[in-house]
Amino acid sequence: MNKSKKFTLIVASLVMLIGLQGCAPKGGTGKAPVYSDTTIVFAKYFTPATTKAMTPDEEGFIRRWSVLEPIEKANRSNTVFTDSYIRNAFVETEYFPNQFSVIPNDGDVVKVGNQELKWHQIESNMFNVKLFRFATGLEKQKYGVIFWAVTIIECEEEMKDVRLAVGSNSASMWWLNGQEAMILSGDRRMVADDGISQRLTLKKGKNVLRGAVINGPGMSDFCVRFYDSNNEILKDLNIVLN
Amino acid sequence: MKSRNIVMGLSALLALSFAQKADAQVGEPYIHDPSTIMECDGKYYTFGTGGGGLISEDGWTWNGGAVRPGGGAAPDAIKIGDRYLVAYSTTGGGLGGGHRGTVVTMWNKTLDPNSPDFEYTEPIQVAASLNDEDCDAIDAGLLMGPDGRLWCTYGTYFGFIRVIELDPATGARMEGCRDIDIAIDCEATTMIYRDGYYYLLGTHGTCCDGVNSTYNIVVGRSKQPTGPFIDNVGRDMLKGGGKMVLAAGYRMTGAGHFGLYEVCEGVQKMSCHFEADFDRGGRSVLAIRPLLWKNGWPVAGEPFFEGTYMIESERRGYALELAVDFVRMQGGMRGFGGFGGRGAAAPNPVIEEQKLSDVIGTWPEGNINIRIGDYMFRPHQKWTITAVPEAGGYLGGLYYKIVIEGTNRALAATAAKDVITVPEFTGADEQLWRIDQLTDGTFRIMPKKVPGCDEELVLYSAGDSFATLDKFDMNSDNSKWNFRQR
Numbered sequence: 001m002n003k004s005k006k007f008t009l010i011v012a013s014l015v016m017l018i019g020l021q022g023c024a025p026k027g028g029t030g031k032a033p034v035y036s037d038t039t040i041v042f043a044k045y046f047t048p049a050t051t052k053a054m055t056p057d058e059e060g061f062i063r064r065w066s067v068l069e070p071i072e073k074a075n076r077s078n079t080v081f082t083d084s085y086i087r088n089a090f091v092e093t094e095y096f097p098n099q100f101s102v103i104p105n106d107g108d109v110v111k112v113g114n115q116e117l118k119w120h121q122i123e124s125n126m127f128n129v130k131l132f133r134f135a136t137g138l139e140k141q142k143y144g145v146i147f148w149a150v151t152i153i154e155c156e157e158e159m160k161d162v163r164l165a166v167g168s169n170s171a172s173m174w175w176l177n178g179q180e181a182m183i184l185s186g187d188r189r190m191v192a193d194d195g196i197s198q199r200l201t202l203k204k205g206k207n208v209l210r211g212a213v214i215n216g217p218g219m220s221d222f223c224v225r226f227y228d229s230n231n232e233i234l235k236d237l238n239i240v241l242n
Numbered sequence: 243m244k245s246r247n248i249v250m251g252l253s254a255l256l257a258l259s260f261a262q263k264a265d266a267q268v269g270e271p272y273i274h275d276p277s278t279i280m281e282c283d284g285k286y287y288t289f290g291t292g293g294g295g296l297i298s299e300d301g302w303t304w305n306g307g308a309v310r311p312g313g314g315a316a317p318d319a320i321k322i323g324d325r326y327l328v329a330y331s332t333t334g335g336g337l338g339g340g341h342r343g344t345v346v347t348m349w350n351k352t353l354d355p356n357s358p359d360f361e362y363t364e365p366i367q368v369a370a371s372l373n374d375e376d377c378d379a380i381d382a383g384l385l386m387g388p389d390g391r392l393w394c395t396y397g398t399y400f401g402f403i404r405v406i407e408l409d410p411a412t413g414a415r416m417e418g419c420r421d422i423d424i425a426i427d428c429e430a431t432t433m434i435y436r437d438g439y440y441y442l443l444g445t446h447g448t449c450c451d452g453v454n455s456t457y458n459i460v461v462g463r464s465k466q467p468t469g470p471f472i473d474n475v476g477r478d479m480l481k482g483g484g485k486m487v488l489a490a491g492y493r494m495t496g497a498g499h500f501g502l503y504e505v506c507e508g509v510q511k512m513s514c515h516f517e518a519d520f521d522r523g524g525r526s527v528l529a530i531r532p533l534l535w536k537n538g539w540p541v542a543g544e545p546f547f548e549g550t551y552m553i554e555s556e557r558r559g560y561a562l563e564l565a566v567d568f569v570r571m572q573g574g575m576r577g578f579g580g581f582g583g584r585g586a587a588a589p590n591p592v593i594e595e596q597k598l599s600d601v602i603g604t605w606p607e608g609n610i611n612i613r614i615g616d617y618m619f620r621p622h623q624k625w626t627i628t629a630v631p632e633a634g635g636y637l638g639g640l641y642y643k644i645v646i647e648g649t650n651r652a653l654a655a656t657a658a659k660d661v662i663t664v665p666e667f668t669g670a671d672e673q674l675w676r677i678d679q680l681t682d683g684t685f686r687i688m689p690k691k692v693p694g695c696d697e698e699l700v701l702y703s704a705g706d707s708f709a710t711l712d713k714f715d716m717n718s719d720n721s722k723w724n725f726r727q728r
Contacts, residue, residue: 082567165705184707186568186615196705198660231704231712 042137045130049106049121049241060225060233061127061192062151062209066104066241069117070135070145071095075216078187081171086185089146090173090212100178100210103242104150121241128167128190128223131213135220146214149222153207154238161229164197164209168222172213176200181209190221202226206240268631271296271304271528275316275381275430278501279513279530279637280326282353286637288501288513288528289317289328296528302635304528309355311362312346316381316430316499319353322392326350327413329368329394331380343379345369345396347413368415369396369406376401377421381499383432385467386410387440393467395424395431395442403428403444403479405468424469425462425479430499434540439463441540442471445498446484452524455496455517460484461540474539488512488531488542493520497542502533503637508680508716511638512542530638532679543679546639549727550626550647555614556684556722557703564622564646564663565611569601596620598648612653612661612709619728621647627725633674633690641674641690643667655689659699659711675701684722686714 049064056062073089075081096102096110096117104119111117120138124130129149135142164181166174169190174182174197184195213222226234273290280287287308289295292315295308310317310328317330329347346365354360371379378398385393392410397403403425407416425431428444435441441463447456462471462479470478477483488497496517503511510533518524532543553562573593598621605622615623624647633641644653645667652667653675667673671691678686687701692711702712703720714721 079570083565084567163704191706194706196708196710198658198710 040133040136042133045125045133045137046120046122047125049123051240054123054239056225056235056237056239057127058235059127060227060235062153062224062237062239063124063127063129064122064151064239064241065124065129066106066119066121066150067129067131067134068104068110068119068148069115069138069140070131070142070147071112071117072115072141072144073146073214074144075214076144078170078216078218080216081185081187081214083183083185086171086173086183086214089214095146095148099148100175102150103152103208105242127192128221131215131220131222132218142220143215143217145220146212147220149211149213150241151209151224152240152242153202153209153226154240155202155204155207158204159202159228159234161199162202162234163227163231164200165193165195165225165227166197166211166222167191167194168211168213169218169220170213170215172211172222174209174211174224176209177203177207190219190223192223192225196227199229202237267298267302267304267528267530268635269298269303269305272306272522272525273528274515274517274526275499276501276513276515276528277317277319277328278384278432279503279511280319280321280353281503282326283357285354287319287353289319289330290515291315291317300634301530301637302640307355308353309360312348312365314380318382318384318432318501320384320386320392322386322410324351326353327384328362329382329384329413331382331396332365333380340373341371341375341378341400342373343371343377343396345379345382345394347382347394347408349413366412366414368394368408368413369404369421371401377404381430383430383443384408385433385435385440387435387467391467393433395433397425397431398429399427399449402426403431403442405433422468423480424464424471425484427482428460428479428484432500432502433467434502436535436540437538439465439538440467440471442469442479443487443500443540444479444484445500447496447498449496449498450517451496453495453518453520456490457496457498457517458489459487459497459500459514459542461487463538485539487540488514490516492545494518494527494529495520496526497529503530505637505678506714506716508682508714509678509686510681512540532638533681534679534683535681536683543683546642546677546679548628548642550624551725551727552617552619552623553625553644553687554617554724554726555703555706555709556719556724558614558706559617560614560706561617561619561623562625562701562709562723563613563615563620564605564651565613566601566605566622568615569596569604569620571596598646602649608665610651610663612663614703614707614709625653627675627677630669630674633669633671636676639677642677643669643673644675644687655692655699655711657693657695659692659695661701661709661711680716680722682722684719684724686721687723688714 106121108119167190275291276288286298289310296304297307298304314332348365349363351359371377392408402423404421431444462473464471473483474485494516501513512533519527629640655672674690676688699711700714
């Protein structure tokens with residue numbers, strides 16, 4: 001080995017050593033740093049809804065919703081959520097008056113059994129609505145629950161052959177203008193566009209979209225958007241709550 | 243993708259033992275050296291050696307009746323504008339010891355011999371060979387390149403395969419064009435073009451030996467129509483190279499004389515003959531197979547086999563299923579390892595799959611909706627697919643009924659452009675399904691008729707979990723499905 005090569009090797013070794021030191025955890029404990037965000041607060045996930053004009057986000061997801069505080073519905077497992085179970089839980093069980101027609105105001109209270117539950121008009125800070133964080137943020141029951149959510153889609157013109165696209169954790173049912181639009185049964189994970197409805201019509205004016213999500217243990221959330229007749233994401237909609 | 247193709251391949255092999263093939267054309271599909279299939283006024287045509295040819299109204303049932311004068315050998319055809327150019331050789335090659343040959347072209351406005359416009363122009367000589375030349379001027383193949391230039395390959399095993407350029411306006415040889423040697427050891431060559439490559443397909447092996455014919459179709463490719471055409475291991479076709487496209491199989495030997503028919507983007511069919519169909523007394527028959535593309539190379543797809551399959555969405559890998567309650571099987575998790583824990587010391591009995599009888603009582607009796615669910619090989623996901631010969635067919639296939647295994651509950655298209663199952667298969671058009679293997683090895687599943695709709699729609703994954711009907715789009719996995727038996 002000639003001198004110049006030897007010098008080059010020494011320099012390279014020093015550079016590597018410095019580099020490795022730069023990557024080492026401070027304090028010399030040998031443990032990797034822990035990246036943790038413990039700021040789990042309601043405001044991180046939700047903003048109070050306003051009356052300002054609001055369209056779906058750039059990917060078409062609807063973020064403005066009225067959400068009812070969780071209804072107790074004990075389930076130790078999500079595997080029981082068959083179609084029959086879901087229909088019984090949502091369609092054949094009345095939890096509060098006019099549950100399939102009410103357009104709630106922010107702060108409205110309904111009585112469900114022994115529970116007094118409040119409607120919250122929120123805008124999700126994410127593409128999805130994290131129901132689990134909605135519950136924990138309000139210090140409500142987070143497991144073994146049913147959530148009801150309502151939003152209104154305003155259309156300037158009638159739109160035929162649109163499709164509702166939903167992902168939910170866990171199972172859910174959805175109604176557009178009072179008609180059943182979708183059922184997502186089973187132990188669902190929330191996946192965008194998991195469920196796609198049959199072709200629907202968004203009428204000119206206001207269209208009420210209503211959903212119910214049931215969850216036993218674990219995370220709970222949903223995401224919703226629409227596709228037009230050409231399978232393009234619908235963004236040119238106005239989302240209101242009243 | 244590769245693993246899925248392997249699965250499909252294995253599935254097809256396994257199916258051989260109990261499934262019926264539906265790959266042979268019906269009628270009187272007897273032909274040798276079929277020209278590239280042409281569509282004319284709703285009918286399909288192919289010409290063969292010796293003159294004449296076959297006609298089909300649906301692409302499945304073929305009978306004689308096509309008219310090509312001049313006799314000779316191994317024609318090809320191409321549509322240019324609103325006319326058909328037919329090339330053939332006036333001689334029969336070197337079987338008699340001589341190698342004198344002549345390739346000619348002629349035009350016709352229609353291929354329908356009953357049309358008042360049916361009239362061939364006078365044949366024009368475009369290539370020739372002398373008695374002991376290193377070429378037989380027979381077996382013409384035509385290609386219109388992406389630049390509008392028209393090419394004709396010809397030749398046999400005896401010498402070189404050659405290419406010349408023709409005038410697409412007249413069908414005559416371009417002035418000053420010289421013959422270029424591009425391959426040896428081939429017969430029945432033709433070129434196709436795809437993604438920047440010219441592919442030269444030729445037939446290797448021994449011709450005209452019935453059940454003992456070793457004819458097989460191989461391919462090489464080049465950036466230029468004049469070669470060099472190189473195979474998958476780098477051999478020039480001038481040195482005998484060639485990657486296999488289709489050989490013998492399924493009780494047929496002697497695959498030869500490739501032709502490409504593009505149904506639409508993503509749906510390609512190859513035509514050829516098998517020199518001996520063991521189920522037809524060893525006669526030479528027309529065959530139509532899906533043409534697949536793997537790593538830039540064409541390869542023949544498999545015939546579709548009747549059987550019971552899970553129909554897996556290419557979009558997510560879930561299975562097409564009845565929208566019924568999921569019925570849990572007995573048993574649960576037996577711990578998380580083999581070293582102690584709950585149930586670890588217990589025996590490991592074989593668990594039987596869930597049976598139809600375990601669940602059918604939970605299903606509604608009328609129509610049941612369709613969806614796509616977790617792939618679990620359960621009875622509501624098992625579809626028995628059976629050909630319905632009386633319903634006719636399409637290019638390269640028969641229509642099928644698709645029913646839940648052990649029942650007559652049939653998949654059906656609806657007027658709302660959705661899919662459901664009906665309790666009983668009736669044979670209605672909306673319950674008949676066309677199955678095309680796509681160029682990527684997946685499948686397109688299309689109802690014969692959507693009630694009240696003139697559009698061609700296919701089974702479509704509108705979302706991960708919902709199936710409907712929509713327009714076929716080769717660039718979307720929503721349009722694609724796989725058939726799996728395990």
